[in-house]
Amino acid sequence: MDRQSPLSTLLQISPISLILGFFLVLPIGTILIVSFWDYNDFSFFPDFVWTNYSDALGSNVTYKTYLNTFWYAGLTWFFTFLIGFTVAYFLAFHIHTTRWQIVLFLICTIPFWTSNIIRMISWIPFLGRNGVFNTMLQSIGLIDEPLEFLLFSDFSIVLAFVHLYALFMVVPIFNSMMRIDRSLIEAAIDGGANGWQMLTNVVIPLCKPGIAIGSIFVVTLVMGDYITVRLMGGGQRASVGVMMWNEISLLLYPAAAAHAVVLLAVVLIMVSLMMRVVDLKKEL
Amino acid sequence: MHKKRPASFYWLAIFFGLFVLFLYGPISAIVILSFQGPNGGLTFPMNGFSIHWFFALFGEQLVGDFETSFLRSLQLGLIVMALTVVISLVTGLAFRKKFFGSNLLFYTTVASLIVPSILVSLGIGLIFNIMGWEVSWTTSGLGAHLTWTLPFGFLIMIAVFNRFDKSYEEAARDLGASNWQTIRHVVLPIIGPSLIGVALFGFTLSYDEFARTLMTSGVKNTLPLEIFGMTTNVTTPTLYALGTLTTFFSLFMILTAMGVLFYLRRRQESHGSDAGKGV
Numbered sequence: 001m002d003r004q005s006p007l008s009t010l011l012q013i014s015p016i017s018l019i020l021g022f023f024l025v026l027p028i029g030t031i032l033i034v035s036f037w038d039y040n041d042f043s044f045f046p047d048f049v050w051t052n053y054s055d056a057l058g059s060n061v062t063y064k065t066y067l068n069t070f071w072y073a074g075l076t077w078f079f080t081f082l083i084g085f086t087v088a089y090f091l092a093f094h095i096h097t098t099r100w101q102i103v104l105f106l107i108c109t110i111p112f113w114t115s116n117i118i119r120m121i122s123w124i125p126f127l128g129r130n131g132v133f134n135t136m137l138q139s140i141g142l143i144d145e146p147l148e149f150l151l152f153s154d155f156s157i158v159l160a161f162v163h164l165y166a167l168f169m170v171v172p173i174f175n176s177m178m179r180i181d182r183s184l185i186e187a188a189i190d191g192g193a194n195g196w197q198m199l200t201n202v203v204i205p206l207c208k209p210g211i212a213i214g215s216i217f218v219v220t221l222v223m224g225d226y227i228t229v230r231l232m233g234g235g236q237r238a239s240v241g242v243m244m245w246n247e248i249s250l251l252l253y254p255a256a257a258a259h260a261v262v263l264l265a266v267v268l269i270m271v272s273l274m275m276r277v278v279d280l281k282k283e284l
Numbered sequence: 285m286h287k288k289r290p291a292s293f294y295w296l297a298i299f300f301g302l303f304v305l306f307l308y309g310p311i312s313a314i315v316i317l318s319f320q321g322p323n324g325g326l327t328f329p330m331n332g333f334s335i336h337w338f339f340a341l342f343g344e345q346l347v348g349d350f351e352t353s354f355l356r357s358l359q360l361g362l363i364v365m366a367l368t369v370v371i372s373l374v375t376g377l378a379f380r381k382k383f384f385g386s387n388l389l390f391y392t393t394v395a396s397l398i399v400p401s402i403l404v405s406l407g408i409g410l411i412f413n414i415m416g417w418e419v420s421w422t423t424s425g426l427g428a429h430l431t432w433t434l435p436f437g438f439l440i441m442i443a444v445f446n447r448f449d450k451s452y453e454e455a456a457r458d459l460g461a462s463n464w465q466t467i468r469h470v471v472l473p474i475i476g477p478s479l480i481g482v483a484l485f486g487f488t489l490s491y492d493e494f495a496r497t498l499m500t501s502g503v504k505n506t507l508p509l510e511i512f513g514m515t516t517n518v519t520t521p522t523l524y525a526l527g528t529l530t531t532f533f534s535l536f537m538i539l540t541a542m543g544v545l546f547y548l549r550r551r552q553e554s555h556g557s558d559a560g561k562g563v
Contacts, residue, residue, distance in 0.1 A: 264403060
């Protein structure tokens with residue numbers, strides 16, 4: 001293995017380093033710099049001011065928006081975890097042939113490879129005033145007036161998030177479960193554990209890395225989202241991403257940059273907390 | 285072998301069935317509703333049955349510029365796919381041994397996945413703005429897409445090489461194969477199926493990308509941007525017709541990838557080794 005020269009290693013890693021350097025590291029550096037720039041109605045220009053941060057952190061709107069975004073992230077995390085864990089558990093422990101595991105796993109995976117925007121739009125015929133749910137509920141006499149909160153509400157936003165991102169929980173948790181030595185479970189049952197004890201004392205602790213990876217995906221995707229909230233909220237709901245997008249559309253780049261830095265800090269803190277239970281390299 | 289299944293199996297199977305319904309139900313509704321009659325609306329009931337709304341997409345009064353944006357997304361997807369496969373592969377090869385800065389590069393690549401997309405979009409937009417360059421889907425858009433597809437391809441390759449049995453390579457070297465011959469005739473055939481997977485990720489993630497494209501593709505829209513624009517001003521089932529078409533195109537690409545994968549597996553199994561064939 002040591003026949004590979006340092007030069008060829010350098011050649012092999014240079015494409016990814018250059019691309020990520022220019023399109024990831026440099027842009028974040030630029031955001032950091034621009035967050036200290038000043039702006040007027042027409043343009044933005046180099047300066048060193050703290051006003052963008054004091055505007056962002058001194059406003060109640062910012063805190064309310066963050067609270068709202070945390071609320072979306074928390075609800076989405078909760079439901080994707082419940083669904084993801086249950087689906088992964090079914091696939092890992094109740095399906096005994098590899099062939100069926102692959103087939104059922106692919107059935108869960110295929111929607112992930114199609115357009116997120118189409119998947120959001122596809123809820124409209126279900127949730128609208130004259131949508132499937134309202135018609136159904138009215139015809140069985142449960143409600144008299146159509147429910148208004150189904151579409152363009154917190155409900156539809158979280159529903160769309162869960163729909164889009166449940167798979168991000170299923171895959172890593174399934175991966176963790178497949179590594180659990182089956183004899184541990186037999187030992188627990190032989191030792192007298194009931195199903196629930198086996199789940200909470202054996203399976204869940206051994207799935208922690210998978211749960212953490214899935215949670216990182218779901219939480220970061222929701223925290224930075226600006227399309228789902230905009231589309232499913234009908235433009236009436238706020239999130240950190242939507243707030244930034246509004247500033248960007250008004251060309252208030254330094255203000256948006258300051259919000260971006262704050263968002264990045266918040267996301268990194270959340271990720272580092274979740275990373276405590278997982279050694280990423282061991283998971284691959 | 286036929287043990288009686290526990291009751292929990294049936295409850296979980298029902299849950300799984302509902303989950304599949306949850307995944308596929310809404311999109312099926314879109315497909316059905318795109319065949320609304322000419323007077324039909326955005327919701328059920330069906331008001332007749334026609335392909336009127338598909339014609340409306342291609343007809344005289346074009347709703348949006350979806351044909352060119354589709355071709356643009358297709359080209360971009362194929363370019364991103366090719367780059368993702370090649371770059372993930374060579375990076376994966378390098379990561380089979382430790383080198384100076386390997387941890388830094390590993391975590392930077394993972395960060396590319398975790399950084400909120402709106403930051404990538406904004407940051408690239410800012411650089412191009414400050415430098416006075418024009419953003420376009422072929423430059424800034426391409427770069428933005430790679431920040432999203434490369435981490436997936438990279439992590440897949442790392443996982444693949446972690447499971448790779450190095451004795452195959454050592455055997456090839458012992459028999460006098462050069463570095464290139466080892467890769468071409470031993471490594472690539474073994475990891476071939478995984479590369480198809482990377483290609484599928486590269487294409488579909490780019491083809492459907494929105495969040496990182498918004499501020500980086502310039503005046504010429506990719507298909508997802510075009511569809512997003514339509515959601516705010518199109519109130520007829522044309523929107524569903526377009527959704528149906530692009531979803532079927534995605535499915536076509538997924539099934540093609542799986543078909544190729546299946547074919548490769550079969551070939552590997554039936555051919556076994558090509559030892560002694562003088563390659």
